[in-house]
Amino acid sequence: MENWNKAAMLKLLWAITFKTDKLWVKWIAAYCLRRHDVSTVGITNNMSWHLKKILKLRELRVQLNWEDLLLNGKFSIKKAYKLIQGEMQKVQWRRIICNNRASPKSKFIVWLAVQNRLPTTDRISRWNVECQLQCRLCDTQNESIQHLFFECSFSTEVWNGLLQKMGFNRTAGSFDVESRIVCLKAHSKSLKSRVYVMMFSEAVHTIWCQRNSVIFENTSCSPAVLINRVIFQVACNCNETERRLLVQ
Template identity: 40%
Template sequence: MSLWNKAAVAKLLWALTHKKDKMWCRWVHTYYIKGRSLDTKWPAAMSWPLKKILSSVQMIEDVGGWVTVSRNGKFSIKKMYQCLLGDHVKVPWRRIVCNNKASPKSLFITWLALWNRLPTRDRLVAWKITTVEDCPLCTTKRESAAHLFFECDYSAAVWNTILHSLKFTRKASSFDQELAWILKATKRTGDRYKLLVMYFAECLYSIWLQRNEMVFNHKCRKPADIVPDIMFRVACRATASQHMFMLT
């Protein structure tokens, strides 16, 4: 977010240097710049936001000048952000989160699950917060993100029902295997696969909610009872053609 903010500030500097006919640009040039170079030491009375804008001159020089961050004679925040970001490795599951129309809450939980950052009991034990390791939903194995999605009998029952509703014949397997399969689905454009990605996120979210219910309130709903809720949340965000598929 800080890099994106810097890119946005750079756009304001672009306006000061390339759009001097704008009212606020004319005001800044008249009362502060007065024909001086932008790398001048500015008076202490100048407002903090304006100082930040003018001090970003060095940042533009560091990325290679305006030519590097402009497209067709216009400033590009995207190009500026990419220059500030530098080289980076794209996570393979980005399509699951970025191209998913599921609810924001479910996408956040999905994002945490993909990074293995959910506070499952295996991690809590490692942090010495608890000594209990059993999965709260099935109570048969040690809880981890890999177990919770979908090695646990509870979560497997939920996911199998979802797969059946989408007319897939496969059964729930390990989280890594399901993730690899979902990644292939994100490259497909049909309504069935768009729904699958939405269901995946909503399913993770619902399972996590029931897991927390069991941990904190010692109760949870049956798998068959939470599937309608998952379908409802997906239906609320689905397109008309996706609704038609869900009704078939």
């Protein structure tokens, strides 16, 4: 976010430097820069906070070439961001988040889960916080990401039911196995694959919410109720053609 903000502010610096026909640029030149050159003008206390921030990016601009930041003669925030960010290693699960029309809240939970950042009790215990380690959905094993998705008998029943609804004749695997399958599905453009990715995301989110409801509200629902809840949520984010797959 910090780098994206810098890229966006660079666009304002570029406009102040080159878009001299713009009214707001003329105003800044006349009343703030006092006709001084943008690249050499000193930053004074009389300048606004916003203008100070923009002018401070001149140090970053020295490292970049204006020509590398343009697209068809216009400043490209995207190109600037990529140059500032530099080359980054792509994670395997990126398409689960990007090629996914599930609800934002479910994608956020999946994003945390694939990085093992959900506050499951095995992680909480490592923070020296006293908590019940047992999974509250099945009360048989200690809770972890791998157990919750989908070694737990409760969550396994939910995901198995959703797999059957989608026409897959198999049982749920571990979270790592299911994540790899979803990654492959996310690369596909078929209707069934898009529905599968949404179904997985909503299932992870719904199971996580059910886990929290049991712990903090002492309320529980049957796997059948959660299956219907997931299907309803997916249907809300589907188009008409995809929705037909859910009712077949």
